[in-house]
Amino acid sequence: MNTSQEIDAYARDIKKDIRNAVYDGCKKTSEKRYSVLASDFKDADALREMAGKIKQHTLEHLDDYLQKAEANLQKNGAHVHWAMTGEKANEIIADIMRQHNCKRMVKAKSMVSEETHLVSYLEKQGFECVETDLGEFIVQIDGDHPSHIVKPIVHKNRRDIAKSFEREGLGDYNDDPTTITRRARVYLRNKYIEADVGLTGANFVSAESGRIVLITNEGNARFCMAANRVHIAIVGIEKLVPRDRDLAIFLNLLARSGTGQQLTVYTQFIGGPKASSQPSGPEHTHVIFVDNRRSEVLASECKEILRCIRCGACLNVCPVYRQTSGHAYRSIYPGPVGAVLSPLLAGEKFPELSDLPKASSLCGACNEVCPVNIPIPDLLLRLRDKAKREGAKKGMKGTPPMGLWATLASQPGMWQAGLAAGHTMNYIPTEMIPHPAAQAWQASRKLPKFQGGEFRKWFKNRN
Secondary structure, X not given: OOXXXXXXXXXXXXXXXXXXXXXXXXXXXXXXXXXXXXXXXXXXXXXXXXXXXXXXXXXXXXXHXXXXXXXXXXXXXXXXXXXXXXXXXXXXXXXXXXXXXOOEEEEOOOHHHHHHOHHXXXXXXXXXXXXXXXXXXXXXXXXXXXXXXXXXXXXXXHHHHHHHHHHOOOOOOOOOHHHHHHXXXXXXXXXXXXXXXXXXXXXXXXXXXXOEEEEEOOOHHHHHHHOOOEEEEEEEHHHEEOOHHHHHHHHHHHHHHHXXXXXXXXXXXXXXXXXXXXXXXXXXXXXXXXXXXXHHHHXXXXXXXXXXXXXXXXXXXXXXXXXXXXXXXXOOOOHHHXXXXXXXXXXXXXXXXXXXXXXXXOOOHHHHHOOOOOOHHHHHHHHHHHHHHOOOOOOOOOOOOOHHHHHHHOOHHHHHHHHHOHHHHHHOOHHHOOOHHHHHHHHXXXXXXXXXXXXXXXXXXXX
């Protein structure tokens, strides 16, 4: 993961094949989203607004719903744990494994476990931990980091993966996607059988019934539980929904927003450990609710970001993310949602990520596609203001001061004069621009040819 370069510098240096892979993957998924929502719903925006209100209501009454969820999970036979920090969550998981004499873990995709760096922690504790989501598995064997919330290896192509499989002894070089998938399946099936604990996240938890909802396309979450004695679910406290009936809205929106599907291949409702009448399934279920600064976010002026259901739609549509990839964001959560959430979750390290809210054109596309209607552009502006007030990073290198622009844009006479003289910008060399910041900005960006200044003349001649 990139840890030092600011996002504009990373974008400048990114390899062309990575940029193309990210751009093409995001563009196709975004187009599928628009198509399926338009064909399936007369007013998808009304559904998004309703989903946003449900999630906001849940956040505003989170203490009540967490208590209710805990009671119903325990009623279902699950053990409930609370972790204020990522470190505490990791310790609880290790303790559970020792309690049940478990040595090997298979895990499904979980963004919270990425936050806590669970895999590396368990390996240091002497446990084996294998990612079973295909993308996460490839990231793991490469010593890499996910580049997307939903598609961890959007920055890789099949040739990269074939080389990784050959290096790890999974077969001779073969970049046929079917062959790659088959080889991963053969390897991981043995890991499922050998393991004695399976870990998942949770897309949702119903406070009403205490049921955990898991949504996957690969079926790996089922395999993580089917053959193992212990199931551990690590869950961010914001993942609650009040009632089972609310899930109808979110399940309709999540798959369409994230992958352009009407429904993911596997949708599971986990009520707890297996009943005595069931032939297979975990004998013990542990649910760990993780705060990890979410309470601080809930108390901030950006609490709406906790509505996020991790669909990745805002990444797919974002012009900045498409040009940079997730690694440019230097954090677990990339894209527009990450530009808001990552600095907030950083706590006292906020200054180190305070440039991320500037990685946006404020075009508003992220808000338009968000299935829970998060006002991401507004939140980005609030964080930019926070960074300025707290004296954090001034922003990305080469960003010129905006005071002159503000004066120009707020004075109609000066604005009209500027438009009239705008054509002269086409003939001024970069080296003649007097301000050093403006020169640095222009050195890494190319302004389009000025073609404005004619609107008022055109409008004056219209009826």
